[in-house]
Amino acid sequence: MPIYDSSSESDNEITPRGKLFGRQRPMHAILGGGKVADVLLWRNPKVSAALLTGVTTIWFLFEVVEYNFVTLLCHISITAMLAIFIWCISADYFGWKRPTIPQLLSDQAAFSEVVYFFHWRFNQFLQKLLHIAGGNDPVNFFLVIISLYVLSVIGSCFDFVNLLFIGLVSMETLPYLYTRYEDEVDYHAGQMTRKGSKVYKRFLNKIPRGTVKEKKHS
Template sequence: MPIYDSSSESDNEITPRGKLFGRQRPMHAILGGGKVADVLLWRNPKVSAALLTGVTTIWFLFEVVEYNFVTLLCHISITAMLAIFIWGISADYFGWKRPMIPQLLSDQAAFSEVVYFFHWRFNQFLQKLLHIAGGNDPVNFFLVIISLYVLSDEVDYHAGQMTRKGSKVYKRFLNKIPRGTVKEKKHS
């Protein structure tokens, strides 16, 4: 009898063909069988491509271009305000219907008085911002655009200062931690 026999007991088992690694269930079922599985398996290519493009864009902006969140938010706000402004001015000039921007919808009965107050103030702010962006107040429009642009640049400066101060405090904290003496190892 030879020491090594090439056949084994597992050769007698029948594994289903077409399933990677001999699994019993389809991959769609393993991934949950819902919309997430459809996106991950590219069954709806438009949604999967849009998701991949969006995530790649976010990664590019934060990692490669090194935007921080507030700067990006300010630049998005500037772009949105410019689009609404141009749309509003064009609507007046060409006789089109002005842009209809919905108010924030929320169930006011579900919130407490404090949340209601902040909600009310935010809606007032948003209405004023949309009023300005709609081309009704060009002077304030340009002031808001300039303010958002300056804010987006200043955030980088102040965030850098806070990071430097935080690292100094952290280094001072580390220096206050008592350390024992280090014994050298004997090499034989």
Template sequence: MAHDTSSDSENEIIGARAKLFGHEKPIHEVLGGGKVADMLLWRDRYVSGALLGGMTVIWFLFEIVEYNFVALLCHISITTMLVLFIWSTVADIFKWKGPQIPNIVLQESFFHDLASILHKRFNQLLPMLLHISCGIDLPIFLLNIVSLYILSVIGSYFSFVNLLYIGFLCMQTLPIVYERYEEEINNWVSDIIIVIRKNYRRFNKNYLNKIPRGPVKAKKTQ
């Protein structure tokens, strides 16, 4: 009885279910597992909400009001100095406690965690890009090329500030959405990859394998 290789390949494709960040890694660990991960996953709603509100205000001022960066920085400094001056004057009159700089304006560990995550992800991205660019997995290579082209077309319709803001919104929404609907998203991604691999193997069988190739010359041994 002949062995059906096409059936085996189909079963191999279907059996390879994708998981975006590895089978054992939760999204919190992928994001570094520190204060940055807590912020992106909205573990501290006040900090995450304040950051989102601040970025929204900055986007509104630059994109909608069309503020110049230097002018905006000067106006913020002037407003801050006026508020502190009024606060200090009123405090002297009513014998209140004057304005003081908090001991920790922004925790140093936050920037350490953020830099560590960026460094780690960058080191992981370079070997991944090299692996994809070598064409070892042609469907994934083609999918990345098409995705980058679509992103470049979309990016041509947005300003740099809009792209930064959209990227920030994705950072604050996609991780928590993935954490809540991890199984559904993994199944959806797996279905897409399975369809791509099936179509590629069909294309390879029907067209690429039928392209005539010259005989392979054996290497001369000295």
């Protein structure tokens, strides 16, 4: 059964089939394409799962165990050095292969792509913000002001680590969930947009307007 059904609307209007936020490009292209988009959209499940597990582990150590950053960094370094030391001694004794830096960590192109992605998104954000702040889009100007205020209220309820953790988890889950349930999300978003537009028009119609007096010519 299709999710678009115009018969369910009392005014017989068809819900817009436009994409969320009016996007024209695929989600993979919006996220910058390449390896970063593949990770965020879970096209490489092992890397995505490892990243999510690592972020969750760091959050758990800082917020639940209440590790100090310097202490945690020293303990991780000590554990890593001990593991490498035992591995190297065992490799020399049993004739195994000595440990090497993982290719993902030593690949300069991978790091350059990640840095480029965040730099590109940051530039887009600044350009859009300057465009809106310059008075070119009054509706979005007030929406941004309200959104920033709501975000500031939410941020006051969490510390920085928790807020950063929520943001990183959202980045790695929301795009994937949206691409999986894209039709349903676009449909309901279209319904909400249309209903919001109707409420806004009714609000404007209720605003009293003064009568225009005709000038009398002597």
